[in-house]
Amino acid sequence: MKLPVLPTEKSFASPLHHPRVATVIGRWLGIAVTICFLTGLFSHFQQVTPGWLHIPSRPSSLYRVTQGLHVLTGTVSVPLLLAKLWTVYPKLFAKLPWPPSRKALGMVFERLSIAVLVAAMALELFIGFLNTLQWYPWPFPFKETHYALAWIIVGALLVHLAVKLPLITANWRRTPADRTPVPTTTDSLPPAITGLSRRGLFRTVAGAGALIGITSVGQSVPAFGPVAVLAPRKPNVGPQGLPVNRTAKDAGVSAVDADWRVTVMGPQQLSYSLDQLRELPQNRSALPIACVEGWSQGAHWEGIRIRDLLKLCGAPEGSRLRVVSMEKGGFYATSELPAQFAEDPLTLLALRLNGSELALDHGFPARIIAPNRPGVLQTKWVHRLEVIT
The missing domain is CATH 3.90.420.10 (Oxidoreductase, molybdopterin-binding domain)
Structure with a gap:
């Protein structure tokens, strides 16, 4: 019986897996993760304040803004992370050089760092989402675990950026190929096998993130309250017009x-x-x-x-x-x-x-x-x- 042929990285011909696509979506995800991390750090230090840090009492609504941003960027990071993973998953089928060499060891190290990054981000977003629902189906403390995972993500992300810096730099700026709705075959770009262009993918991902954000941010921004269908809380519902946790x-x-x-x-x-x-x-x-x-x-x-x-x-x-x-x-x-x-x-x-x-x-x-x-x-x-x- 003939064994099935395993796919290789070249088996995925869609231009949507091009490094330029991964770089653009990674840039959006990086912005969201950075805001989420910094605002989460502020929230953590509010509750566990180091002796060297002075947290001001004004602006009086600062925490309302920072924590609203924290949950919003964490929520928007979900479709961005899924899109990022989809653009780069063909890399999983790239063959390691044989016999083992320094390049092979570098690829193994890179894949291990990516595995840590993806696992930590997925768990961080998952338990963060359940926290907004006030549901804790796990034996470990949420606050301490959430904080520790954030630093693991930062470390793994820095390693990933260091390894991928040459590729990121090469694809950071837009090229003439990016202006073409459906790219044609070139030496650097595989032929299109989908009707969705790279620009179309960017619009789809941005639209999905915006839609999720608008339909959830109403729990902290009253103007969006009427369309906050994904928000776990209606902030004006509760005794005396205020929710109770x-x-x-x-x-x-x-x-x-x-x-x-x-x-x-x-x-x-x-x-x-x-x-x-x-x-x-x-x-x-x-x-x-x-x-x-x-x-x-x-x-x-x-x-x-x-x-x-x-x-x-x-x-x-x-x-x-x-x-x-x-x-x-x-x-x-x-x-x-x-x-x-x-x-x-x-x-x-x-x-x-x-x-x-x-x-x-x-x-x-x-x-x-x-x-x-x-x-x-x-x-x-x-x-x-x-x-x-």
Whole structure:
């Protein structure tokens, strides 16, 4: 019986597998991945801030923009990655030189680096997408894994760029062949076997990315809300016009006793009932809730400025604040407000949301709201504030 002949790299005659096509789509993917990485790094440092880094409290909506971009570019990277893989998969059938040589070892190293890059990117995008759905069907911690994979991708990508730099450079600029709708046979370009030109492929990939972006970005850009059919969240749907990620039931806060008090632990210890908090000077802040899952929604908050509470307890200037929730367990039952956030006049111990008392799912009787902060750090069901000098 005659064995089937395995394909070779030359068996794929479509001009859509030309290095120029791979370079252009790779350039788009590189831009998306770079933005996604930098905005993800900003989000990570918001939650795990190194001692050398100072994160500003203004612009107040900065995190809303950066995290919206993070999820948007991660989502758009999916069709770009698929298109990139499709243009270069014939390279998998390129034969290694025999007997083994330095060139063969270079090809093996290149393929290993590509395998790491593709596997890490696929896993990164997959778990990132499931995070937007708040579904975690795995035993490992999402945040730490997502962060580690990002650095693996950066390392593998740098290796890949170093190896492919001559080819990328040679195909970076447009050539006369790129202006031809369906290229003809040349020494460097195989004959066309498809009705889709390279320009047509570029338009198709760009259109697919744009369509996915427009139909998902509405969870953070209200103007696109009506067409956000792929967005996992509608940002204006929920109690008091604001979504809830973690309900009071999930947090183990079933009710708040009438004798609830919030304690401020500083040079002078203070304790307030809810009625006493309402008697303190009230202030208003128009700030968004911006969550790591990518959705955000602006809201109007009323409450007591944190900096006023710090003054009342005699806290020295530059003090930080640890916020403790009534939440039972969970990664974010406590949070820390650095000095620049604690002293910002927009940062409140909020008692009201959009003109009415906080709903229990939004943190009744009191929660933190601060500018330029992830939603997971806007601690709900506050019962203790600890001054850190």
